[in-house]
Amino acid sequence: MLKIKGLSYTVSDENGTKKILNGIDLEIDTGRFVVITGPNGGGKTTLAKAIMGIVTPDSGSIEFDGTDVTSLSVTERARLGISYAFQHPPRFKGLQVTELLSIAAGKKLSTNECCAYLTKVGLCTEDYLDRDIDSSLSGGELKRIEIASILARNSSLMIFDEPEAGIDLWSFSRLTQTFESIHRKTGSTIVIISHQERIIRLADEVILVAGGAVTHRGNADTVLPHIGDPISYCSVKEA
């Protein structure tokens, strides 16, 4: 189970300070398929990065499967079973797709195993195995390889940050099947940050994050009507 209590995060620049996360409380049961949605700038990515340890909150706590991970490093959280697919994955000169997948899996993967992961994200595998993850890849290709790396990681909590961005319709359809399949076949907790109704409708539960707070949670039909609501720091409305 993931338990987040009073999570706050503030940034400061020349224009003053801005609260990105405003005391978020959130619990997600093990094995759930959750979609976090909400307006741009509402705090979704920051929340995901705080769970992974990439962002250090000002206050609050994060507990994962009974362990307080608030002060743990990114590496320690990864080794405990948290993974995060970047919204904007980095490129690497000299790191091949098969190597990244093997690093993610924690062991040297066979060609067949790599192919299986790439197929799940809609990539024609033979063409990609030996490719460097560099500027020769399109944004959509990079994004799908990023998702494949999380599939290879196979951790107990998988967070995907806008996996649909830059992906064509056919691959998007393949991707939704993959998310459904992981949910069905593994006991992993899946958290997807998304604006896409098709992904939102796959979820056991939808959480609306706006203005740095959880404003609504429930099923898709309950939450979707509130996506355009004016941002207010209201209390959570359970479905």
Added chain:
Amino acid sequence: MAKLSQIELNMLRQIADLHKVPEGAYNIRRNGESAGRNSSENIEIVSKTDKPGIDIIIKPGTKNESVHIPVIISKTGYSETVYNDFIVGEDCDVLIIAGCGIHNSGCDTSKHDGVHTFHVGKNSRVKYVEKHYGDGEGTGEKIMNPQTIVYLDEGAFIEMDTTQIRGVDSTHRYTRIELAAGSETLLLEKLMTHDRQKADSDMEIILNGEDSRARVVSRSVAQGESEQVFHPSVVGKARCFGHVQCDTIIMDSAKVRSIPAIESDCVDAQLVHEAAIGRIAGDQLLKLMTLGMSEQEAEERIISGFLK
């Protein structure tokens, strides 16, 4: 082959991936003397009579054969200049594996200056792999100054893959390639410096012939207080294509100067250069850390991939 010590065998593994006596033609030079030599039916290796070094003569039409010519220096304070000439006949396809390893356990400077000259015949293809490596617990410097001159005949091709692995205190590299019509070169130089090491690399690629092509990729990592200077220059004297790319990862308090140059004497020469110097991107480190690597493991992985 003469009996080699464990240290010497380790150097052979580092610079030439040699775990045993190589197949085909080879010449192993140790502390200025031959520690083993073999000519094959198509590749003849003969000692020079006027100066230190060898001639490697590859018969026309030789295909899918290799020649290993590693150099190891394990005697502290030993310095040498060696001249190796490669005469590659027409229509060949060969692999040449060179390399130099210096183990210095003393306080005197050990130095190897290798002067290689290639004459590559018409329509021949050569892959040249060279690795430089230094180790040893002594305070004596390990210095390597390779000079490589290549003449490509019409339609010839050479791929040069050179790597300075680590442990070389000072190097001044000079590479010059002259290309005739329809010939092509791919030059990949990888270089790692650390501590207070210094590395200079000068290259001159002269595209003399119509439709000659050159692609130069320089990748380096500068750590510690090391200093690197790159000056690759591509000169177009005919309708040709040339591309120079220099990429450096800079770390700690290292200093790097990257000065790629392109010069054209012909309106139809198409020449491009690009250069970048920067630290390891934070999101690259983070990505690998989210996959369970420590920050140090992630850094080492990024560097080894970059210099692969």
